[in-house]
Amino acid sequence: MKVMGVGNGAREHIIAKKLAESKYKPKVYWVGELRNPGIVKICKESGGEYEICKTTDSEKVVKHALKWGVDFVFVGPEEPNFYGVPDKCVKNGIPCIGASSKLAKIEMSKAELRRLQWKYDLKGKLLFKTFQTAEEASKYLEKYSETLTWLQNVALKPARQAGGKGVKVVDDRHIYLHDEKDRFKKQHASWLEGYMKSYSGIEDKILIEEKVWGPEYTLQCFTDGKVVKGMPLVQDNKNAHEFDIGTETGGMGSISGPGIILPFITQDEYDESLKIVDSIVKAIQNEVGERYCGIVAGQMMITEIEGPTIIEMYSRLGDPEALNVLSTLKTDLIDICYSIIDGKLSNMNIEFEDCVTVVKAIAPKGYPDFRDLAKNHPIIVDEEKIFNEGCEFYWGSADLRDDGSIITGGSRICEILCKSNRFEEASERIEKCIPYVKLGDGWGVFHRSDIGSSQLLARRMDVAERVRRLYHYRLEKGILGKRFDWLPGFGIVDPVAILKKSLWG
Numbered sequence: 001m002k003v004m005g006v007g008n009g010a011r012e013h014i015i016a017k018k019l020a021e022s023k024y025k026p027k028v029y030w031v032g033e034l035r036n037p038g039i040v041k042i043c044k045e046s047g048g049e050y051e052i053c054k055t056t057d058s059e060k061v062v063k064h065a066l067k068w069g070v071d072f073v074f075v076g077p078e079e080p081n082f083y084g085v086p087d088k089c090v091k092n093g094i095p096c097i098g099a100s101s102k103l104a105k106i107e108m109s110k111a112e113l114r115r116l117q118w119k120y121d122l123k124g125k126l127l128f129k130t131f132q133t134a135e136e137a138s139k140y141l142e143k144y145s146e147t148l149t150w151l152q153n154v155a156l157k158p159a160r161q162a163g164g165k166g167v168k169v170v171d172d173r174h175i176y177l178h179d180e181k182d183r184f185k186k187q188h189a190s191w192l193e194g195y196m197k198s199y200s201g202i203e204d205k206i207l208i209e210e211k212v213w214g215p216e217y218t219l220q221c222f223t224d225g226k227v228v229k230g231m232p233l234v235q236d237n238k239n240a241h242e243f244d245i246g247t248e249t250g251g252m253g254s255i256s257g258p259g260i261i262l263p264f265i266t267q268d269e270y271d272e273s274l275k276i277v278d279s280i281v282k283a284i285q286n287e288v289g290e291r292y293c294g295i296v297a298g299q300m301m302i303t304e305i306e307g308p309t310i311i312e313m314y315s316r317l318g319d320p321e322a323l324n325v326l327s328t329l330k331t332d333l334i335d336i337c338y339s340i341i342d343g344k345l346s347n348m349n350i351e352f353e354d355c356v357t358v359v360k361a362i363a364p365k366g367y368p369d370f371r372d373l374a375k376n377h378p379i380i381v382d383e384e385k386i387f388n389e390g391c392e393f394y395w396g397s398a399d400l401r402d403d404g405s406i407i408t409g410g411s412r413i414c415e416i417l418c419k420s421n422r423f424e425e426a427s428e429r430i431e432k433c434i435p436y437v438k439l440g441d442g443w444g445v446f447h448r449s450d451i452g453s454s455q456l457l458a459r460r461m462d463v464a465e466r467v468r469r470l471y472h473y474r475l476e477k478g479i480l481g482k483r484f485d486w487l488p489g490f491g492i493v494d495p496v497a498i499l500k501k502s503l504w505g
């Protein structure tokens with residue numbers, strides 16, 4: 001058997017490892033934009049090959065798959081989905097684990113996702129408004145932010161998936177800062193308009209969304225378009241620095257377990273979240289008339305207003321979240337892939353080890369805002385010492401050169417994973433490994449020491465408990481998902497009716 005993967009981060013490293021470990025002993029082939037040293041090694045040892053290729057160039061990716069005669073392709077990151085790599089594979093008779101470009105719109109366009117949720121009246125949605133220009137956004141804010149109170153506390157986002165970049169939350173409770181915050185919203189809308197110029201093929205540029213607050217988690221699922229099977233929940237930590245300080249990154253580390261839930265998310269919330277993700281898969285399939293074949297994930301939050309709520313959707317595994325789930329997956333990944341391809345996922349019993357996992361990413365200084373500074377530094381890693389601490393090592397944004405040296409690619413260098421019975425123990429073991437990853441030219445690296453610590457966990461539990469009390473109250477009163485604005489002189493304003501009117505006249 002021959003399998004081929006696409007992408008070159010730590011998520012793809014663990015996908016390659018799990019494919020190679022299959023009982024089918026496949027030859028593993030890969031295409032990536034950098035030579036990930038871990039994947040290169042897996043390819044070589046399995047008798048396969050690794051080639052550099054622009055992973056959004058569907059022609060080129062499929063050319064490799066045809067040349068190597070692979071049995072199926074597994075797409076790691078989202079951008080190849082957006083650019084139609086799975087579509088092209090299938091057109092050429094190669095099965096693919098990856099959402100087609102039309103289905104992947106649930107991730108690519110944050111506005112399309114929200115419109116879909118409101119059109120089908122699905123649970124877990126938020127109020128939103130989209131704009132093509134900053135001027136439109138500013139005019140709207142000026143006209144309505146006095147009457148629609150949700151516009152005072154908002155998240156301003158690029159309307160496209162942009163790796164977590166460009167999201168700003170403005171909480172306007174302090175009346176004396178109202179003008180400053182208003183100015184800031186308009187300024188950021190302008191910035192977003194400029195930022196979105198680097199993306200083509202999407203009409204909506206600026207997304208303004210109702211601000212919510214609560215514990216976040218990712219529910220990753222396998223789907224064959226007929227059933228959606230959930231994996232254990234994971235919590236990723238997006239901010240660059242300890243205790244959620246600093247710029248948002250692709251993810252600095254994550255935790256999972258014990259079992260399929262998290263200490264701050266209940267089984268009922270898991271079940272509800274799975275129903276929400278399932279409803280989105282059904283709705284998008286209905287919209288585009290295609291079968292969803294691969295991975296789908298809800299990046300979610302427990303909120304006061306809705307309970308489990310979708311913040312974003314992924315058309316792929318998260319990174320680092322993939323490491324938490326795939327490292328504990330007991331079922332053969334190739335069996336799962338074939339059950340997806342054949343539309344027989346409902347027959348699969350997918351099993352995971354019952355333990356906790358902690359993952360920490362190590363990044364070069366400069367990431368994520370100044371990637372040019374973070375690039376081209378020689379990496380020195382003692383993988384054996386990391387292994388001896390009971391941890392697993394996965395290469396991320398790292399480029400293996402012909403002379404055998406490895407240099408940074410500008411993003412997260414690597415991710416270290418530890419499985420245990422206790423978060424604290426797993427976290428401490430990873431901490432012991434941090435000194436084994438260095439840059440040879442003295443350039444600095446950073447990581448988050450708090451991931452998996454009892455302090456951070458206690459904080460998450462506290463937030464979850466407070467939000468849970470509020471949404472349970474709404475549930476009891478039958479007002480979950482309902483928004484009310486009451487304004488002197490106006491009476492009751494229904495922002496949901498206003499949103500629906502703006503969507504469908």
Ligand code: GLY
Binds near residue numbers: 251319
């Ligand atoms: N960890 C966030 C993402 O995969 O986008």
